[in-house]
Amino acid sequence: xxxxxxxxxxxxxxxxxxxxxxxxxxxxxxxxxxxxxxxxxxxxxxxxxxxxxxxxxxxxxxxxxxxxxxxxxxxxxxxxxxxxxxxxxxxxxxxxxxxxxxxxxxxxxxxxxxxxxx
Amino acid sequence: xxxxxxxxxxxxxxxxxxxxxxxxxxxxxxxxxxxxxxxxxxxxxxxxxxxxxxxxxxxxxxxxxxxxxxxxxxxxxxxxxxxxxxxxxxxxxxxxxxxxxxxxxxxxxxxxxxxxxxxxxxxxxxxxxxxxxxxxxxxxxxxxxxxxxxxxxxxxxxxxxxxxxxxxxxxxxxxxxxxxxxxxxxxxxxxxxxxxxxxxxxxxxxxxxxxxxxxxxxxxxxxxxxxxxxxxxxxxxxxxxxxxxxxxxxxxxxxxxxxxxxxxxxxxxxxxxxxxxxxxxxxxxxxxxxxxxxxxxxxxxxxxxxxxxxxxxxxxxxxxxxxx
Numbered sequence: 001x002x003x004x005x006x007x008x009x010x011x012x013x014x015x016x017x018x019x020x021x022x023x024x025x026x027x028x029x030x031x032x033x034x035x036x037x038x039x040x041x042x043x044x045x046x047x048x049x050x051x052x053x054x055x056x057x058x059x060x061x062x063x064x065x066x067x068x069x070x071x072x073x074x075x076x077x078x079x080x081x082x083x084x085x086x087x088x089x090x091x092x093x094x095x096x097x098x099x100x101x102x103x104x105x106x107x108x109x110x111x112x113x114x115x116x117x118x
Numbered sequence: 119x120x121x122x123x124x125x126x127x128x129x130x131x132x133x134x135x136x137x138x139x140x141x142x143x144x145x146x147x148x149x150x151x152x153x154x155x156x157x158x159x160x161x162x163x164x165x166x167x168x169x170x171x172x173x174x175x176x177x178x179x180x181x182x183x184x185x186x187x188x189x190x191x192x193x194x195x196x197x198x199x200x201x202x203x204x205x206x207x208x209x210x211x212x213x214x215x216x217x218x219x220x221x222x223x224x225x226x227x228x229x230x231x232x233x234x235x236x237x238x239x240x241x242x243x244x245x246x247x248x249x250x251x252x253x254x255x256x257x258x259x260x261x262x263x264x265x266x267x268x269x270x271x272x273x274x275x276x277x278x279x280x281x282x283x284x285x286x287x288x289x290x291x292x293x294x295x296x297x298x299x300x301x302x303x304x305x306x307x308x309x310x311x312x313x314x315x316x317x318x319x320x321x322x323x324x325x326x327x328x329x330x331x332x333x334x335x336x337x338x339x340x341x342x343x344x345x346x347x348x349x350x351x352x353x354x355x356x357x358x359x360x361x362x363x364x365x366x367x368x369x370x371x372x373x374x375x376x377x378x379x380x381x382x383x384x385x386x387x388x389x390x391x392x393x394x395x396x397x398x399x400x401x402x403x404x405x406x407x408x409x410x411x412x413x414x415x416x417x418x419x420x421x422x423x424x425x426x427x428x429x430x431x432x433x434x435x436x437x438x439x440x441x442x
Contacts, residue, residue, distance in 0.1 A: 046347075046405035068197040068408050070233060070264070076305045084233060084264040087197065104305035107260045110348035112305050 038062060041113065043071050043085075043105075048113035057117050060094040071111065076102040183290045183427040186214050186221040186251065187335070189372030190392030192261065193242045194232035199395035199408035200416060203232075204241060209441045210393040210422050211249045217424060221251045222289070227372035227390060228259030228300070228337030234266070239274055258283065259337040259373060260300040268301060284315050286322050292427060293326055295319065297336035299351050309338030309351035309373075316353065320360045331366040331427065331434070339371040341380055341387050344400035349374055358385065368434060370423070374406070377421070377438045388436055391421035417441040 036059040042049045044066040065085045073082040082091035095117040105111040231238035256275045276283035282298040299309035342350035367385040375397035380387045395408045396419040421440040
């Protein structure tokens with residue numbers, strides 16, 4: 001093997017390691033204003049899934065209705081309230097403050113869930 | 119599967135096994151293609167017998183007062199369980215118009231619309247105009263009070279109503295009470311009447327003689343059919359306590375999209391089929407949503423409820439028939 005190829009391979013492996021480090025540690029690229037990744041709740045079979053979702057403050061949670069029947073997403077403490085969402089319609093809410101937010105479907109109040117914001 | 123929490127206290131119910139009804143009086147619309155079941159409540163003992171439509175063996179079923187309950191038309195629903203709910207509502211109207219004894223009015227126990235939209239209410243009104251009975255009394259289901267706490271429903275059906283639209287009226291000596299139990303629902307709870315409405319019920323019946331037959335109609339069942347699916351009303355016990363003095367109380371509900379009957383002392387509870395789509399029996403599915411059946415069976419699991427009072431005999435007959 002020539003010295004040129006050895007050098008190229010060495011350089012490639014250095015770059016691979018560096019890339020791997022960057023992928024593994026995204027915070028190295030992130031700045032303080034990077035928004036939190038969105039989070040999803042599916043409404044299916046008259047249940048919220050996951051029933052308990054934990055997210056960082058600043059996260060927008062999106063509920064999607066997969067049932068053949070409309071549902072709503074209503075905070076038990078009056079913090080948020082969706083309109084009726086029919087099949088495939090969505091409702092989103094951005095959770096700015098830490099806390100535990102209980103909610104339910106106001107049409108089928110046995111359906112309950114919570115979002116834990118850290 | 120049986121919900122053992124049901125409190126069926128009337129032990130005088132006949133053995134009904136031969137009719138295809140289980141001991142708790144659970145009726146299946148599917149079993150009744152071409153026939154109806156007459157429940158006669160006479161002297162405190164419910165008696166049932168099947169009858170072939172048109173022959174009318176029951177002598178006093180052509181009573182002095184006759185009305186029909188329909189429920190859960192869900193106008194605007196268009197998913198696989200029924201892509202054409204307008205057609206099946208029309209079939210219900212045709213069935214009403216073919217009854218041997220024509221009803222004097224209709225009761226609609228709610229979920230008139232699927233999404234509380236004006237055009238959905240319009241379509242139902244239009245189709246019901248074809249019924250022989252011109253008067254229709256409505257109570258809302260949870261689908262009729264979306265987003266606006268029931269304002270559109272009230273403007274349309276209960277102008278000048280008290281509170282959320284509860285009301286009562288008298289007809290041929292029978293006192294009818296329409297209740298609203300689909301507003302202000304609490305997380306984890308069932309249907310709810312609320313204190314203001316409960317107080318109104320107490321006042322409404324206070325001066326009535328105990329011999330007055332009472333018919334209560336409301337969307338969500340006023341007894342606990344299946345708590346896991348929210349099929350019950352949190353505060354119905356209080357409402358029923360105000361009706362304790364009466365010799366005959368009939369409670370007509372919808373919401374569960376299947377017929378079910380329970381007798382507790384002098385109170386007969388009955389739920390109607392939907393005219394739109396069936397729902398599973400308690401515990402037989404993951405959730406109480408629309409249940410798809412083969413297309414040629416759909417009309418056999420939808421239905422209407424015909425009620426006849428034979429006042430001289432102090433008896434009432436509740437007849438469920440499907441749309442097949």
